[in-house]
Amino acid sequence: MNPGHSDPPNHGAATDGRETDRWTVADLIDLEYYLGEDEDALRTDPSARNALTERDRTLYLERIAPAIGTTAPHTTGHRRLSLRRWLHERRAAEPPEQRLLLPGSTFTQAQRLTMLGLAVIGVLIGSGAASALLSYDGQRPINVAWYLFLLVFVQFLLIGGATLGWLVRRSRPVDRMSQDLTLLGRLIRPLITRVSHWLLRQHLAATRQEVTDRTASQVGRLRSQYVLYGPVAFLPMLIPAQVFGVAFNVGVILTTIALESFTDLAFGWGTALDLTPAFIHDLARAIAWPWRWLFGEGIGYPTVEQVAGSRSLLKDPLFVLNAAHLRSWRWFLMLAVFTYGLLPRLLLLGASLLAQRRLLARLPFTQGRTQALYARLLTPKVAIATHGGGHGPEMPIPAPVTHHGPLARPIAGSATRAAAAPVPMTPPPSEAREVAPESAAGPEAEAIEHPGTPLPVAVAIPSAAPPAEPPPPAHAVISAYDLDRHSGRDAGIQATDGNLSAGMDAQNRGQGRDDDQGPAHDRSVEPVTGDWAKRPPQPQTAAIPDHATGPTVAPEPERIPAPTLEPALEPEPEPVPEPEPEPEPTPEPEPEPAPEPAPAPEPLAIGGGEVPGGIAAAACLLLVQLDVDELIEAADRPRLAELVHALTGWQVAASASFGSGSAMTAGVVDWVEGQRWQDPPARVALIMDGSQPPITENLRFLRELRAAAGTQAQILLALVGDPQDDDPLPPIRAFDFTDWRRKIDQLVDPYLRLEPLTPADGAGEA
């Protein structure tokens, strides 16, 4: 948007380039013209603003700023230079034939023509007046007084008045008057306007039609422009007036000289008053004061005798007088016109020109319209581009994972099918889908069976020990912590402390993980998990005693139960089939809430981390995400177990936490994998923080877990919301849940069930 570029005939630029700070009236007119044009554009289409901003800023950066150099922005100098340069660029951008039609150049031409015309007229009038006043018929002498009065005195008064007006122009009333009432305002302005219009028409006649059309609409704007800029607008009128005055005087003087040179003129004076020639002489001498030093008595002004000798009396004929005396006034008259007519006019002309120049040089250009333009020049163009639409590949969904470790075996052994063996390692989800149906077909039967199992449990619970809480999980976790402290080996568990130190731990973990490659390592991790596993058993065994002690406080009972329980459990596994459920229900309710016992080192001793005797048919493993886990206090554990139970009908056999680092994940996965199930398809309940959107990491964990637990293992993923108050297990927001739903659906895992842990409405109670 910079047509100035493609404009080779820039001859104006070279000259214009250096004296850019010089403003002329024509420049002002053009500036106003362009500002008006821009404003019109805005008025008709406000969206043009961007285009203007763009154009002006580009002009500034590419043409104006380099030309201006180092002047600091926002100073008057900078503003003047920028605007002047801007005007220059705008003019240069006009097609050549239009450039002549710009109001500024039209004005300049008009002013020039007007001045020329006025000068010619002035000379003509001047010489006319002079020759009229100097007409000599030979009968009576030319009356000096008339000549002096009209050509010197009146003129001098006019000049004096104008000067006075100019000097006091700062006072408001005079300013107003001078603008409205002066001859200049009334006469010369319309004159220039006329001439401009006439000129434009002359130009237009010679140009093409389109240019004519475009320009014709702009002609109207000319009329209002002379009022702008205060005195600067006034001076262009004053100057032609001075030119006229000068020309007039020149005419007078030339005519006077000519007449005096080529004709013999007799000058005289007369009066009916009682004035002596001496008085007249003094008067003449006083008038001649300015040139007396140069042209003395007798030349510059008449002597007393000459004055007396040129006095014409009605009674005396002309020839009575001395011809030399009669001629004595000639230079006096000419010098008087020169001094009192021409010189002041010349001075005024010079002063006007000077004033105009000074005013132009001092224009601050701070009026509203130029301010806007200046701001456009200086305001950086801020744009913010956009690369990319924000939509790349969807969040990756991890493919199903296969475990070849020993983990799958127990299930395979006890149950009829091998866990995840068939599932290939291939990443694309599509394959996962293929796999799913396959496995789904077989297991279906079993899947159906399972539902059967829980049912009894569900029934059992209420009957068995509704009031009692299933504290086991709590114990488990806490014990786990303690163990860690003791063993100091399993970083994953340390992380459960929820410290920021997780990162550092992770390193340890990483190493640990490397070691873990073989099954042996799994063992090493398992001890810990084993504790948790251990715990659950306790409850179960405790079942019987608890019932008795049920209401009584948890802590004590646990101790005792722990040992005893195991035996109790063991028997159950044998009756593998569903019937068993009953026993389990009873256990959980048990209350062994007390976590303290858990720390007992004994669990460590129990290798493998398996829940002793395998996990009962209606029991499950509970995995709690660290973020949730760290908020759950001992007292909340029973409620958690109950919520799980409400969703699934399962009792919690053992619990663990997960969610920080790969070592921890591996530990948990191994732990799950290492369990023996009395009723094979494994049951795992996961509690996760649903207020965090699902990410690949979560999904990968689900895949790992699936691989560990078996293809048909029932996995429940229960989501909790972000706690806003003291309730650690608030309901999840519907919005977050849908988010999870979408991702979980993409896993295509038919045995994975997604539920909000707490129903949306009943938040607190349970």
Place this chain on the structure above:
Amino acid sequence: MALEIDIPRLAIMGHPNAGKSSVVATLTENDRIAIDKRAGTTTESDFYPVIIDGQTVIEFIDTPGFQNPSAILEWFQAHGDLPDLAGAFVQAHRDDPLFAHDCALLAPVGAGAGIILVVDGSKRIKEKDRIEIELLRLTARPRMAILNNLTNQPRHLHQWQDALNKAFNSVREFNAHRATYAERIKLLSALKNIDQRWEPRLEQTIDAFARDWERRTDQAATTILELLRESLGYRYSQCIKNSLLVFKSGQARAKAQVMQSFGDGLRALEAKAQGQIRANFRHNVWNLAPDSILGQDLLSEEVNKALGISRSQLALAGIAAGAASGATIDLATAGTSLGAAAFLGAAAGGALGYMGGRALAKLDIEKDAGTQRFTVGPVANPKFPFILLDRIILYSARAMNWSHGRQAADEDAPDRVADKEITAKGFTEALSLPQQRELARFFSAARRGKFYDREDSCRELIKGILRDVAEARIDSRANL
């Protein structure tokens, strides 16, 4: 792809749904950035370079959320000796589809970008947050954390501050859905502190933003003045055949119709100005609270009550007798001059004809051969211009303070940050008496279609209000 260090590039990071895109949209005033309440809307790193005069001075990068933070951290820890962890990670995992997002988000960091971590300060610090904080610390890039607290839940803020302060050069609160111009500038200024080398560029950016804003404020003031001038000088006239005016009902209908059209004209002028202001502040997406006074009809009684200046202020400003400023014949007189005793009540339809008990404009009827020319206008009600001005300022305030990242805001969430409370009524009501007088003089000149020679001072006055609104020195009456 080494980048010149002198162009600050800032990767906005965080986990999915932390509000990264909202922050970018607000910072760059770009409401075309797709923001979705659902997690993981951004799945690629998007670049938003700020271009000043064709030169990129700073670049914001909207990244996808972390998908595998633990794995990244562990990898970083395992390769702690590498000089450029992020770059090396990207190299190593480029081909793993599971890490596509993580690579996309770490790539700019690998290429030298600074980090702005966005966390949702209304939620508890979770394990993943700790992991992310730690892994970003390991990248050793200049980094800043933004607590994007979208709700009024302050209880975790301290915890966040503590956690973040340990790993970040600077931590700031910033609500991407409520941030005003002033807050944006403050955030940008804060970025200067995280890497000194960026200071010149950021200063340039801030300066450009500030100037750009000033220019827009000025344009808004121009639009407002234009609106006032046009509305106050607005007339509507219509020729109606005598045959339709034979009966009183016909006359009443004619008057109602003319008044209706007059009102519509005023509304259209206002709508036009609003459109300009919206474009001026770069809003494409926009919604008003359903109970906003801006949603009400311009000429309704509710608006009349809520905005403008009070009767006593009108009196003090010497314009209570506004009607006296011109030879205003209000509708009642017009009604009688019609010859019929049709009193205006029925004729003009109260709401339009009267605002606050005063006629809105006068109605002239010129009789011609066979037709009558009904002319309404200009507005004579002395309070109306103040109402109009208040409303358009309110609208501008809305546009200036409506953050571009707000599109995804859950306006119904019970715990969202409330918009500010109302303190006073209109903006003009809070002006000083001389200022009100100044405006009143401008109004009366506009009404007569004349140019007011001190329009500049009115412009300054309006710009002053707008500036104060933008810089939160005066209440933006966001709830009006």
